Amino acid sequence: MNQNLNSALYDIGISYDDNWEQGPPLVKQQLNPPKRTAKKRTSFLGFEVNVPFGIPAGPLLNSSFIKTAFEWGFDVNHYKTQRSVVFKCNQFPNVLFVDVKGNLTLKKAAKPLIGKTKTSKSPKEFSITNSFGNPSRGPDVWQKDMKKALTYAKKGQLLIASVVGTIQEGFDENDYYDDFAYTALLAKETGVKIIEVNLSCPNVANEGVICYNKKATYQITRKVKEKIGNTPLLVKLGYYGDDQQELLGTIVKGMSPFVDGIAAINTISAPVVDQKGNQALPGPNRLKSGICGASIKWAGLDMVGRLTRIREKNRLRFAIIGVGGVMTPKDYEAYKKLGADLVQSATGAMWNPTLAYEIWKKHAKN
Numbered sequence: 301m302n303q304n305l306n307s308a309l310y311d312i313g314i315s316y317d318d319n320w321e322q323g324p325p326l327v328k329q330q331l332n333p334p335k336r337t338a339k340k341r342t343s344f345l346g347f348e349v350n351v352p353f354g355i356p357a358g359p360l361l362n363s364s365f366i367k368t369a370f371e372w373g374f375d376v377n378h379y380k381t382q383r384s385v386v387f388k389c390n391q392f393p394n395v396l397f398v399d400v401k402g403n404l405t406l407k408k409a410a411k412p413l414i415g416k417t418k419t420s421k422s423p424k425e426f427s428i429t430n431s432f433g434n435p436s437r438g439p440d441v442w443q444k445d446m447k448k449a450l451t452y453a454k455k456g457q458l459l460i461a462s463v464v465g466t467i468q469e470g471f472d473e474n475d476y477y478d479d480f481a482y483t484a485l486l487a488k489e490t491g492v493k494i495i496e497v498n499l500s501c502p503n504v505a506n507e508g509v510i511c512y513n514k515k516a517t518y519q520i521t522r523k524v525k526e527k528i529g530n531t532p533l534l535v536k537l538g539y540y541g542d543d544q545q546e547l548l549g550t551i552v553k554g555m556s557p558f559v560d561g562i563a564a565i566n567t568i569s570a571p572v573v574d575q576k577g578n579q580a581l582p583g584p585n586r587l588k589s590g591i592c593g594a595s596i597k598w599a600g601l602d603m604v605g606r607l608t609r610i611r612e613k614n615r616l617r618f619a620i621i622g623v624g625g626v627m628t629p630k631d632y633e634a635y636k637k638l639g640a641d642l643v644q645s646a647t648g649a650m651w652n653p654t655l656a657y658e659i660w661k662k663h664a665k666n
Protein backbone atom coordinates (compact mmCIF):
# COMPACT_ATOMS: atom_id res chain seq x y z
CA MET A 301 0.00 0.00 0.00
CA ASN A 302 1.28 3.43 -0.86
CA GLN A 303 1.43 5.66 2.17
CA ASN A 304 1.84 9.37 2.45
CA LEU A 305 4.46 9.05 5.16
CA ASN A 306 5.40 12.34 6.63
CA SER A 307 8.79 13.16 8.02
CA ALA A 308 9.00 14.11 11.69
CA LEU A 309 11.58 16.78 11.04
CA TYR A 310 10.54 18.33 7.74
CA ASP A 311 7.03 18.44 6.24
CA ILE A 312 7.53 17.40 2.61
CA GLY A 313 3.95 18.42 1.77
CA ILE A 314 4.56 22.15 2.29
CA SER A 315 7.12 24.65 1.00
CA TYR A 316 10.61 25.24 2.38
CA ASP A 317 9.52 28.70 3.59
CA ASP A 318 6.50 27.28 5.41
CA ASN A 319 8.74 24.68 7.04
CA TRP A 320 11.15 27.46 8.02
CA GLU A 321 8.35 29.43 9.67
CA GLN A 322 6.48 26.53 11.29
CA GLY A 323 9.40 24.44 12.58
CA PRO A 324 9.59 20.63 12.67
CA PRO A 325 6.28 18.65 12.54
CA LEU A 326 7.47 16.80 15.66
CA VAL A 327 6.95 19.92 17.75
CA LYS A 328 3.41 20.44 16.46
CA GLN A 329 2.60 16.81 17.34
CA GLN A 330 3.70 17.61 20.90
CA LEU A 331 5.66 14.39 21.27
CA ASN A 332 8.20 14.19 24.07
CA PRO A 333 11.75 13.02 23.39
CA PRO A 334 12.91 9.82 25.10
CA LYS A 335 15.09 10.38 28.17
CA ARG A 336 18.83 9.64 28.18
CA THR A 337 21.39 9.75 30.93
CA ALA A 338 24.56 10.31 28.95
CA LYS A 339 27.62 9.59 31.07
CA LYS A 340 30.22 8.30 28.65
CA ARG A 341 31.61 10.85 26.18
CA THR A 342 33.99 10.70 23.21
CA SER A 343 36.15 13.35 21.67
CA PHE A 344 35.45 14.73 18.22
CA LEU A 345 38.07 17.23 17.02
CA GLY A 346 38.81 18.05 20.64
CA PHE A 347 35.16 18.51 21.67
CA GLU A 348 33.48 16.12 24.11
CA VAL A 349 30.34 14.59 22.60
CA ASN A 350 27.86 12.16 24.18
CA VAL A 351 27.52 10.01 21.05
CA PRO A 352 29.37 10.85 17.81
CA PHE A 353 26.10 10.86 15.89
CA GLY A 354 23.79 13.54 14.52
CA ILE A 355 22.21 15.19 11.50
CA PRO A 356 24.24 16.58 8.55
CA ALA A 357 23.62 19.86 6.71
CA GLY A 358 20.08 19.85 5.31
CA PRO A 359 17.04 18.90 7.33
CA LEU A 360 17.70 21.40 10.16
CA LEU A 361 16.67 24.74 8.63
CA ASN A 362 17.03 27.03 11.63
CA SER A 363 17.37 27.22 15.42
CA SER A 364 13.93 25.73 16.01
CA PHE A 365 14.94 22.55 14.13
CA ILE A 366 18.36 22.48 15.83
CA LYS A 367 16.70 22.74 19.25
CA THR A 368 14.45 19.76 18.45
CA ALA A 369 17.36 17.66 17.15
CA PHE A 370 19.42 18.26 20.31
CA GLU A 371 16.41 17.47 22.50
CA TRP A 372 15.88 14.16 20.71
CA GLY A 373 19.49 13.14 21.39
CA PHE A 374 21.18 13.97 18.10
CA ASP A 375 24.46 15.21 19.55
CA VAL A 376 26.38 16.62 16.56
CA ASN A 377 24.20 18.61 14.19
CA HIS A 378 24.74 20.87 11.22
CA TYR A 379 22.76 24.04 10.59
CA LYS A 380 21.63 23.91 6.92
CA THR A 381 24.17 25.31 4.41
CA GLN A 382 24.17 29.12 4.31
CA ARG A 383 25.32 31.83 1.90
CA SER A 384 26.66 35.40 2.13
CA VAL A 385 23.59 36.66 0.21
CA VAL A 386 19.83 36.11 0.10
CA PHE A 387 19.08 33.16 -2.21
CA LYS A 388 15.67 31.74 -3.11
CA CYS A 389 14.73 28.09 -2.72
CA ASN A 390 14.00 25.93 -5.75
CA GLN A 391 10.32 25.58 -6.62
CA PHE A 392 8.10 23.24 -4.53
CA PRO A 393 8.13 20.25 -4.26
CA ASN A 394 11.64 19.84 -2.89
CA VAL A 395 11.44 16.24 -1.70
CA LEU A 396 10.00 13.17 -3.48
CA PHE A 397 10.28 9.46 -2.75
CA VAL A 398 12.17 7.54 -5.43
CA ASP A 399 11.89 3.87 -6.32
CA VAL A 400 15.28 2.23 -6.27
CA LYS A 401 15.78 -1.53 -6.18
CA GLY A 402 18.80 -2.28 -3.97
CA ASN A 403 21.87 -0.09 -4.24
CA LEU A 404 21.78 3.03 -6.40
CA THR A 405 24.93 2.20 -8.38
CA LEU A 406 26.33 4.85 -10.73
CA LYS A 407 25.04 2.72 -13.62
CA LYS A 408 21.50 2.79 -12.21
CA ALA A 409 21.80 6.54 -11.51
CA ALA A 410 22.44 7.17 -15.21
CA LYS A 411 18.85 6.11 -16.01
CA PRO A 412 15.69 7.96 -14.90
CA LEU A 413 14.17 7.07 -11.54
CA ILE A 414 10.49 7.54 -10.79
CA GLY A 415 9.72 10.23 -8.21
CA LYS A 416 6.47 10.01 -6.17
CA THR A 417 4.78 11.79 -3.31
CA LYS A 418 3.99 8.43 -1.69
CA THR A 419 5.91 5.26 -0.95
CA SER A 420 5.15 1.65 -0.04
CA LYS A 421 8.52 1.14 1.60
CA SER A 422 9.33 1.33 5.28
CA PRO A 423 11.38 4.32 6.53
CA LYS A 424 14.32 1.95 7.05
CA GLU A 425 14.41 1.10 3.37
CA PHE A 426 13.39 4.07 1.29
CA SER A 427 15.24 6.69 -0.67
CA ILE A 428 14.26 10.21 -1.58
CA THR A 429 15.42 12.98 -3.84
CA ASN A 430 15.99 16.43 -2.39
CA SER A 431 16.38 19.61 -4.39
CA PHE A 432 16.52 22.96 -2.57
CA GLY A 433 19.38 24.83 -4.28
CA ASN A 434 20.97 25.89 -0.97
CA PRO A 435 18.50 28.66 -0.16
CA SER A 436 19.51 31.34 2.35
CA ARG A 437 17.73 34.23 4.06
CA GLY A 438 21.08 36.04 4.13
CA PRO A 439 23.56 36.65 6.96
CA ASP A 440 21.38 39.26 8.70
CA VAL A 441 18.91 36.50 9.47
CA TRP A 442 21.07 33.39 9.84
CA GLN A 443 23.89 34.87 11.94
CA LYS A 444 21.45 35.95 14.62
CA ASP A 445 19.56 32.67 14.41
CA MET A 446 22.76 30.57 14.50
CA LYS A 447 23.75 32.33 17.73
CA LYS A 448 20.37 31.28 19.13
CA ALA A 449 20.87 27.70 17.88
CA LEU A 450 24.21 27.55 19.74
CA THR A 451 22.43 28.17 23.03
CA TYR A 452 20.41 24.94 22.62
CA ALA A 453 23.45 22.65 22.70
CA LYS A 454 23.58 20.88 26.07
CA LYS A 455 26.65 19.24 27.59
CA GLY A 456 28.19 16.82 25.10
CA GLN A 457 26.40 18.41 22.11
CA LEU A 458 27.93 20.31 19.22
CA LEU A 459 26.65 22.57 16.45
CA ILE A 460 28.46 22.80 13.09
CA ALA A 461 27.92 25.53 10.47
CA SER A 462 27.87 24.66 6.76
CA VAL A 463 28.61 27.33 4.14
CA VAL A 464 28.85 27.65 0.37
CA GLY A 465 30.05 30.37 -2.01
CA THR A 466 27.70 32.22 -4.35
CA ILE A 467 28.48 33.45 -7.85
CA GLN A 468 27.47 37.10 -8.08
CA GLU A 469 27.38 39.50 -10.99
CA GLY A 470 30.88 40.43 -12.19
CA PHE A 471 32.51 37.64 -10.15
CA ASP A 472 35.46 35.73 -11.58
CA GLU A 473 36.63 32.38 -10.25
CA ASN A 474 38.73 33.98 -7.48
CA ASP A 475 35.89 36.19 -6.26
CA TYR A 476 33.74 33.07 -6.08
CA TYR A 477 36.35 31.21 -4.00
CA ASP A 478 36.77 34.30 -1.79
CA ASP A 479 33.04 34.23 -1.14
CA PHE A 480 33.38 30.76 0.46
CA ALA A 481 35.99 32.26 2.81
CA TYR A 482 33.88 35.34 3.53
CA THR A 483 30.80 33.22 4.31
CA ALA A 484 32.91 30.98 6.58
CA LEU A 485 34.08 34.11 8.42
CA LEU A 486 30.46 35.20 8.87
CA ALA A 487 29.77 31.80 10.42
CA LYS A 488 32.80 32.10 12.71
CA GLU A 489 31.45 35.45 13.96
CA THR A 490 28.46 33.63 15.48
CA GLY A 491 30.76 31.72 17.82
CA VAL A 492 30.17 28.33 16.14
CA LYS A 493 32.99 25.91 16.99
CA ILE A 494 33.37 24.01 13.67
CA ILE A 495 32.76 25.12 10.07
CA GLU A 496 32.13 22.95 7.01
CA VAL A 497 32.37 24.06 3.40
CA ASN A 498 30.02 22.34 1.02
CA LEU A 499 32.20 21.35 -1.94
CA SER A 500 29.71 18.85 -3.29
CA CYS A 501 27.49 21.35 -5.06
CA PRO A 502 27.66 22.39 -8.72
CA ASN A 503 30.54 24.78 -9.44
CA VAL A 504 28.85 27.53 -11.39
CA ALA A 505 32.21 29.14 -12.25
CA ASN A 506 33.69 26.07 -13.85
CA GLU A 507 30.89 23.64 -14.64
CA GLY A 508 30.85 20.35 -12.79
CA VAL A 509 31.00 19.75 -9.06
CA ILE A 510 33.74 21.53 -7.08
CA CYS A 511 35.06 18.52 -5.18
CA TYR A 512 36.28 16.93 -8.43
CA ASN A 513 38.34 20.00 -9.34
CA LYS A 514 41.85 20.05 -7.83
CA LYS A 515 42.49 23.76 -8.22
CA ALA A 516 39.11 24.81 -6.83
CA THR A 517 39.35 22.52 -3.79
CA TYR A 518 42.87 23.71 -2.89
CA GLN A 519 42.06 27.38 -3.41
CA ILE A 520 38.83 27.29 -1.45
CA THR A 521 40.20 25.34 1.52
CA ARG A 522 43.34 27.53 1.69
CA LYS A 523 41.35 30.76 1.52
CA VAL A 524 38.80 29.56 4.10
CA LYS A 525 41.50 28.40 6.52
CA GLU A 526 43.30 31.75 6.22
CA LYS A 527 40.10 33.50 7.24
CA ILE A 528 38.88 31.23 10.06
CA GLY A 529 42.28 30.51 11.66
CA ASN A 530 42.12 27.92 14.43
CA THR A 531 38.42 27.06 14.00
CA PRO A 532 38.36 23.45 12.71
CA LEU A 533 37.44 23.20 9.03
CA LEU A 534 35.48 20.32 7.47
CA VAL A 535 34.84 19.75 3.77
CA LYS A 536 31.83 17.90 2.40
CA LEU A 537 32.61 15.67 -0.59
CA GLY A 538 30.52 13.75 -3.09
CA TYR A 539 31.14 10.15 -4.18
CA TYR A 540 34.27 9.31 -6.19
CA GLY A 541 33.84 6.29 -8.48
CA ASP A 542 36.45 3.60 -9.25
CA ASP A 543 37.96 5.68 -12.04
CA GLN A 544 38.35 8.71 -9.72
CA GLN A 545 40.39 7.14 -6.93
CA GLU A 546 43.69 8.72 -7.96
CA LEU A 547 41.96 12.09 -8.04
CA LEU A 548 40.49 11.49 -4.56
CA GLY A 549 43.95 10.67 -3.14
CA THR A 550 45.51 13.75 -4.75
CA ILE A 551 42.72 16.07 -3.58
CA VAL A 552 42.76 14.75 -0.01
CA LYS A 553 46.56 15.17 0.19
CA GLY A 554 46.39 18.63 -1.42
CA MET A 555 43.73 19.91 0.98
CA SER A 556 45.17 18.25 4.08
CA PRO A 557 47.24 21.23 5.35
CA PHE A 558 44.02 23.27 5.61
CA VAL A 559 41.40 20.72 6.53
CA ASP A 560 40.58 19.08 9.90
CA GLY A 561 37.88 16.73 8.71
CA ILE A 562 36.22 15.26 5.61
CA ALA A 563 32.49 14.52 5.41
CA ALA A 564 31.28 12.06 2.79
CA ILE A 565 29.00 11.67 1.03
CA ASN A 566 26.49 14.16 -0.24
CA THR A 567 23.83 12.74 -2.58
CA ILE A 568 24.18 10.75 -5.82
CA SER A 569 22.76 12.67 -8.76
CA ALA A 570 20.17 11.01 -11.03
CA PRO A 571 17.39 12.05 -13.43
CA VAL A 572 13.99 11.91 -11.71
CA VAL A 573 10.79 11.63 -13.77
CA ASP A 574 7.07 11.17 -13.08
CA GLN A 575 5.02 8.09 -14.07
CA LYS A 576 4.65 9.50 -17.60
CA GLY A 577 8.39 10.03 -18.01
CA ASN A 578 8.33 13.82 -17.68
CA GLN A 579 10.72 15.77 -15.44
CA ALA A 580 9.32 15.34 -11.94
CA LEU A 581 10.59 18.50 -10.25
CA PRO A 582 9.45 21.77 -11.88
CA GLY A 583 11.85 24.44 -13.15
CA PRO A 584 15.07 24.70 -15.15
CA ASN A 585 18.06 22.41 -14.45
CA ARG A 586 16.03 20.13 -12.25
CA LEU A 587 15.80 16.97 -14.34
CA LYS A 588 18.70 15.67 -12.28
CA SER A 589 18.63 15.93 -8.51
CA GLY A 590 20.36 14.38 -5.54
CA ILE A 591 19.27 10.95 -4.26
CA CYS A 592 19.77 10.05 -0.61
CA GLY A 593 18.59 7.44 1.88
CA ALA A 594 18.99 3.65 2.04
CA SER A 595 20.08 3.14 -1.58
CA ILE A 596 23.26 5.27 -1.25
CA LYS A 597 24.60 3.63 1.92
CA TRP A 598 26.96 1.48 -0.15
CA ALA A 599 28.59 4.64 -1.58
CA GLY A 600 29.00 6.37 1.80
CA LEU A 601 30.57 3.24 3.28
CA ASP A 602 32.84 2.83 0.27
CA MET A 603 34.06 6.44 0.57
CA VAL A 604 34.68 6.17 4.32
CA GLY A 605 36.71 2.98 3.80
CA ARG A 606 38.77 4.68 1.10
CA LEU A 607 39.30 7.84 3.17
CA THR A 608 40.48 5.74 6.11
CA ARG A 609 43.03 3.98 3.87
CA ILE A 610 44.26 7.30 2.42
CA ARG A 611 44.59 8.69 5.96
CA GLU A 612 46.60 5.69 7.16
CA LYS A 613 48.80 5.29 4.10
CA ASN A 614 49.82 8.95 4.06
CA ARG A 615 49.89 9.38 7.85
CA LEU A 616 47.48 12.30 7.59
CA ARG A 617 45.42 13.63 10.45
CA PHE A 618 41.83 14.42 9.67
CA ALA A 619 38.50 13.32 11.10
CA ILE A 620 36.13 11.32 8.91
CA ILE A 621 32.40 12.03 8.98
CA GLY A 622 30.39 9.17 7.49
CA VAL A 623 27.10 10.15 5.84
CA GLY A 624 24.71 8.33 3.52
CA GLY A 625 21.89 5.86 4.13
CA VAL A 626 22.21 5.58 7.90
CA MET A 627 18.72 4.30 8.78
CA THR A 628 19.43 1.95 11.74
CA PRO A 629 21.91 1.50 14.63
CA LYS A 630 23.54 -1.26 12.52
CA ASP A 631 24.33 1.27 9.80
CA TYR A 632 25.95 3.54 12.39
CA GLU A 633 28.06 0.61 13.54
CA ALA A 634 29.12 -0.23 9.97
CA TYR A 635 30.40 3.34 9.42
CA LYS A 636 32.24 3.34 12.76
CA LYS A 637 33.92 0.03 11.91
CA LEU A 638 35.26 1.44 8.67
CA GLY A 639 36.92 4.35 10.49
CA ALA A 640 34.31 7.13 10.76
CA ASP A 641 34.90 9.41 13.75
CA LEU A 642 31.41 10.86 13.46
CA VAL A 643 28.32 9.42 11.73
CA GLN A 644 25.32 11.43 10.54
CA SER A 645 21.91 10.68 9.07
CA ALA A 646 19.63 13.01 7.09
CA THR A 647 16.89 10.86 5.49
CA GLY A 648 16.90 8.22 8.27
CA ALA A 649 16.63 10.85 11.02
CA MET A 650 13.88 12.76 9.20
CA TRP A 651 11.56 9.76 9.33
CA ASN A 652 12.79 8.29 12.61
CA PRO A 653 13.39 10.88 15.33
CA THR A 654 14.26 8.14 17.83
CA LEU A 655 17.25 6.98 15.75
CA ALA A 656 19.76 8.81 17.98
CA TYR A 657 18.13 7.35 21.08
CA GLU A 658 18.27 3.83 19.60
CA ILE A 659 21.98 4.29 18.81
CA TRP A 660 22.71 5.63 22.27
CA LYS A 661 20.88 2.68 23.87
CA LYS A 662 22.81 0.15 21.82
CA HIS A 663 26.27 1.69 21.77
CA ALA A 664 26.80 4.27 24.45
CA LYS A 665 24.45 3.65 27.37
CA ASN A 666 26.94 2.19 29.88
Ligand SMILES: Cc1cc2nc3c(=O)[nH]c(=O)nc-3n(C[C@H](O)[C@H](O)[C@H](O)COP(=O)(O)O)c2cc1C
Binds near residue numbers: 356357432567623
Ligand atom coordinates in the same frame (compact mmCIF):
# COMPACT_ATOMS: atom_id res chain seq x y z
C1 LIG B 1 16.20 17.62 3.03
C2 LIG B 1 17.67 17.58 2.75
C3 LIG B 1 18.36 18.77 2.57
C4 LIG B 1 19.74 18.75 2.33
N1 LIG B 1 20.44 19.94 2.25
C5 LIG B 1 21.81 19.93 2.26
C6 LIG B 1 22.55 21.12 2.41
O1 LIG B 1 22.01 22.22 2.57
N2 LIG B 1 23.91 21.03 2.41
C7 LIG B 1 24.58 19.83 2.27
O2 LIG B 1 25.82 19.80 2.30
N3 LIG B 1 23.88 18.68 2.12
C8 LIG B 1 22.53 18.69 2.14
N4 LIG B 1 21.83 17.51 2.09
C9 LIG B 1 22.57 16.23 1.94
C10 LIG B 1 22.79 15.52 3.30
O3 LIG B 1 23.61 16.30 4.16
C11 LIG B 1 23.46 14.15 3.12
O4 LIG B 1 24.77 14.31 2.64
C12 LIG B 1 22.68 13.24 2.16
O5 LIG B 1 21.30 13.41 2.32
C13 LIG B 1 23.03 11.77 2.39
O6 LIG B 1 22.63 11.35 3.67
P1 LIG B 1 21.29 10.50 3.94
O7 LIG B 1 21.34 9.30 3.04
O8 LIG B 1 21.34 10.17 5.39
O9 LIG B 1 20.14 11.38 3.61
C14 LIG B 1 20.43 17.50 2.27
C15 LIG B 1 19.71 16.30 2.41
C16 LIG B 1 18.34 16.34 2.66
C17 LIG B 1 17.61 15.04 2.83
